[in-house]
Amino acid sequence: MNEAKLIDRARQGDGTAWETLVQAHQEAAYRLAYLLLGDTTQAEDVAQEAFMRAYQALQRFDTARPFRPWLLSIAANLARNQRRAFGRYLTALRRLVQAEVSHVESVEGRAAQSWEAQTLWQAVRQLDFADQQVIYYRFFLDLPVEETAQAMNVAEGTVKSRLHRAMNRLRTVIKQHYPSLQEGREA
Amino acid sequence: MTEQPRNDLERRLIAAGRAFSYPSTPDIARAVTRRLGAHPARRPVRSPARRLAWALVVVIVLLAGLLAVPPVRAQILEFLQIGVIRIFLTQPTPTATFPPASTPEPVVIASPGKSKISLTPVSTETEITPSATSRPSPTPLASLLDLTGEITLAKALDSASFPIQLPAYPPDLGLPDHVFLQDMQGQVLVLVWLDPADPTRIRLSLHQYVGKDNITGHKFSPPVVQETSVNGRPAVWAEGPYLLELTNGDYEFVRLIEGHVLIWTQDDITYRLESDLPLAEALRIAESLQPLPIPTP
Numbered sequence: 001m002n003e004a005k006l007i008d009r010a011r012q013g014d015g016t017a018w019e020t021l022v023q024a025h026q027e028a029a030y031r032l033a034y035l036l037l038g039d040t041t042q043a044e045d046v047a048q049e050a051f052m053r054a055y056q057a058l059q060r061f062d063t064a065r066p067f068r069p070w071l072l073s074i075a076a077n078l079a080r081n082q083r084r085a086f087g088r089y090l091t092a093l094r095r096l097v098q099a100e101v102s103h104v105e106s107v108e109g110r111a112a113q114s115w116e117a118q119t120l121w122q123a124v125r126q127l128d129f130a131d132q133q134v135i136y137y138r139f140f141l142d143l144p145v146e147e148t149a150q151a152m153n154v155a156e157g158t159v160k161s162r163l164h165r166a167m168n169r170l171r172t173v174i175k176q177h178y179p180s181l182q183e184g185r186e187a
Numbered sequence: 188m189t190e191q192p193r194n195d196l197e198r199r200l201i202a203a204g205r206a207f208s209y210p211s212t213p214d215i216a217r218a219v220t221r222r223l224g225a226h227p228a229r230r231p232v233r234s235p236a237r238r239l240a241w242a243l244v245v246v247i248v249l250l251a252g253l254l255a256v257p258p259v260r261a262q263i264l265e266f267l268q269i270g271v272i273r274i275f276l277t278q279p280t281p282t283a284t285f286p287p288a289s290t291p292e293p294v295v296i297a298s299p300g301k302s303k304i305s306l307t308p309v310s311t312e313t314e315i316t317p318s319a320t321s322r323p324s325p326t327p328l329a330s331l332l333d334l335t336g337e338i339t340l341a342k343a344l345d346s347a348s349f350p351i352q353l354p355a356y357p358p359d360l361g362l363p364d365h366v367f368l369q370d371m372q373g374q375v376l377v378l379v380w381l382d383p384a385d386p387t388r389i390r391l392s393l394h395q396y397v398g399k400d401n402i403t404g405h406k407f408s409p410p411v412v413q414e415t416s417v418n419g420r421p422a423v424w425a426e427g428p429y430l431l432e433l434t435n436g437d438y439e440f441v442r443l444i445e446g447h448v449l450i451w452t453q454d455d456i457t458y459r460l461e462s463d464l465p466l467a468e469a470l471r472i473a474e475s476l477q478p479l480p481i482p483t484p
Binding site: 023124 | 197201202203204208209210212213216219220
């Protein structure tokens with residue numbers, strides 16, 4: 001059954017159809033939230049809430065459009081609110097646990113994860129929210145420009161210009177704070 | 188549309204995205220289905236176990252090396268309503284023993300002539316955090332400056348839906364060093380004065396809330412909570428350090444309150460003053476509020 005039919009059925013109260021939709025997109029929503037928040041508990045909360053909000057707004061959704069960008073835009077907005085809400089607390093907490101976090105990453109992270117992928121992610125996390133968003137959509141979640149534009153509610157040309165700016169800022173961050181990522185690989 | 192990566196960094200990001208070790212995706216479909224089956228909720232549901240884990244992270248950070256922190260559960264024993272702020276006081280019912288003198292019991296003091304705070308069981312699924320025993324100190328600057336919505340005082344005057352009040356006491360206080368205006372289903376104005384002796388520290392902060400919806404605050408075992416009054420109106424005084432969880436609609440944050448907090452109302456505005464000053468000084472500041480003059484064009 002295609003996505004539009006599933007949405008139609010979900011609108012009519014078919015719980016199985018809705019569950020099928022959630023299962024199809026839960027990974028993308030959760031991963032985006034995790035990339036933006038860096039915390040599994042908050043990511044799960046945001047992903048779950050994104051589906052709840054999507055369900056509540058399902059009657060207004062245009063089934064001629066793909067579901068995933070719309071869902072991801074809801075998740076991104078929730079993640080942004082979550083970041084704002086917890087920002088004050090996390091800033092203080094981050095300073096306190098910096099040593100512990102570094103230790104955990106050195107023990108657990110490097111053994112299991114690609115060092116470059118993790119380090120690039122850390123570099124991306126230094127960017128502002130909009131820059132992170134466009135990079136995650138395009139490169140981490142592998143969304144085409146068209147879906148990225150829908151998820152960010154901008155024109156496709158705007159995606160390209162935003163991506164260009166975000167990449168320039170990322171290069172600056174890498175140059176200043178992650179010299180180990182440079183090593184002559186990026187002009 | 189051609190979407191070929193144009194440079195090495197883009198190729199590396201694509202590779203990073205593919206090599207990235209995401210945590211395994213939880214069964215969100217099941218949780219969502221369960222929530223829809225029960226009742227559509229507006230806020231993410233965090234299970235008691237995860238809430239407890241979250242609190243424990245804080246506890247471990249705060250008391251690392253000092254305490255062995257066991258899992259604990261809590262019961263909300265009472266709440267106070269001051270303006271739009273509803274404060275739930277959470278008293279621990281630990282399942283394991285803390286070292287003596289490390290977890291002072293909350294002291295609730297009813298001022299002479301005040302009615303005693305009513306006991307209202309609300310929930311039994313809230314985590315608690317034992318309060319630290321360190322002496323109160325000014326709030327770290329970074330914990331406030333991460334707020335969104337920083338604007339100038341002049342713009343705040345234009346944008347605020349209520350008259351902004353500033354303390355006339357102490358006389359050397361002057362204008363705030365930072366001003367934040369946020370919308371939390373009602374406006375929240377946050378004024379921050381830095382410590383002149385140490386500009387990386389906050390001397391005091393004054394929050395001004397307007398709105399119809401309650402802001403719910405859970406104060407976890409503040410050493411002292413005291414009823415008092417500002418200009419003859421009921422007020423609450425809480426001495427830090429303690430953990431505060433604030434929720435209002437979509438917003439939620441948890442924060443370590445290191446100083447002392449005075450909460451009161453005046454003309455439908457709820458005020459919250461945080462500093463390391465004693466109660467008498469805080470009351471003097473609170474009662475010195477004066478409307479900020481509107482600048483002439």
